[in-house]
Amino acid sequence: MDELKFRREAYENPNRQDDEFLASMHESSERTAFVNDLKLLDKKLEAALKIEVPEDLEAKLLLNQQLHQHQVDRRKTGFTLALVASIAFIAGISFTLLRLAPVDLGQHALAHVYHEEMAMKSEENISVDEVNTQLASLTSLKHAHFTEQPGRVLYSTYCDFQGVKSIHLVMQGKQGKVTLFIVPLEDRMVLEEAFADNRYQGMGFKSDNAYVLLVGEHATDLDFVRDEVKESFI
Numbered sequence: 001m002d003e004l005k006f007r008r009e010a011y012e013n014p015n016r017q018d019d020e021f022l023a024s025m026h027e028s029s030e031r032t033a034f035v036n037d038l039k040l041l042d043k044k045l046e047a048a049l050k051i052e053v054p055e056d057l058e059a060k061l062l063l064n065q066q067l068h069q070h071q072v073d074r075r076k077t078g079f080t081l082a083l084v085a086s087i088a089f090i091a092g093i094s095f096t097l098l099r100l101a102p103v104d105l106g107q108h109a110l111a112h113v114y115h116e117e118m119a120m121k122s123e124e125n126i127s128v129d130e131v132n133t134q135l136a137s138l139t140s141l142k143h144a145h146f147t148e149q150p151g152r153v154l155y156s157t158y159c160d161f162q163g164v165k166s167i168h169l170v171m172q173g174k175q176g177k178v179t180l181f182i183v184p185l186e187d188r189m190v191l192e193e194a195f196a197d198n199r200y201q202g203m204g205f206k207s208d209n210a211y212v213l214l215v216g217e218h219a220t221d222l223d224f225v226r227d228e229v230k231e232s233f234i
Contacts, residue, residue: 006031007104014038034190038102102188103162105181106195106202109213112159112168113179113200119170120177122155126169128232131156134167140184144209144234151228161189171228173221180225181213182233207233 001009001024009021014035025031113120128149134156135145154177155170167182183189191211195202203222204213212229214222 007034010035010038011102014042037190041102102190103164103186104190104192105161105183105204105211105213106192108161109179109181109202109204109215110195110197110200112161112181113215116159116168119155119157119168119179122170124154126153126156128153131167131169134158135182138165138167138184140165141182142209144182144207146232147234148232150232151225164189171225173216173218174224175218176216176221178214178216178221178225180229181211181215183211183213185210205230 001020006021006024009016010025025035128146131150131153132145135141136143150171152172153169154172155168157168159166159168159181161181161183164184164186166184169180169182171178171180185206189211191204191206193204195204200215200217201219201222202213202215203226204211205226206212212233214225214229216222216225
């Protein structure tokens with residue numbers, strides 16, 4: 001089972017017991033740890049959604065029936081408030097689930113490159129001071145910055161990694177361009193050292209304050225930019 005199919009099935013149901021999935025899971029300690037993290041997340045979500053029924057609920061319901069005739073004039077107002085509260089509750093639960101869900105940084109990085117293909121056409125010359133100004137605005141990066149110009153930077157902006165404000169750069173490699181993402185550390189992030197699809201190759205590493213991901217068409221470009229970044233990013 002390839003990595004993409006394995007992760008898709010793990011996201012759908014980390015507790016599945018079919019032979020193919022279990023065999024694939026036991027192929028590496030990383031896959032086993034990944035599935036265990038998803039199982040733990042499921043348990044946390046289940047515990048968070050358990051709501052105990054108050055012991056006096058039945059008495060309150062009976063009292064509500066007795067007062068019903070006195071609340072006719074307020075029915076519309078009450079219904080509106082209840083509807084608003086329900087929508088707010090559902091929105092809150094949805095946002096919480098989204099924030100708790102694991103984020104595959106490699107797949108997210110590939111999706112960003114395809115979504116923002118215009119960035120690859122940029123030919124600006126962006127200084128290290130401009131990049132550091134953007135980094136400084138991300139308090140979650142804890143003062144991470146470049147100590148010197150990390151090669152030629154052609155494009156620089158902010159981007160969103162599943163609700164986490166991050167930095168999106170395009171840099172010049174030896175043969176072509178490389179997209180670089182700097183993402184603040186979060187426990188729900190899943191980092192792979194290498195990832196790819198039919199067009200792009202990618203690699204990732206972890207610094208003291210951030211995940212760093214590189215995406216490009218040539219392995220030599222990735223190695224070249226990675227070395228430049230590691231020498232200057234702290």
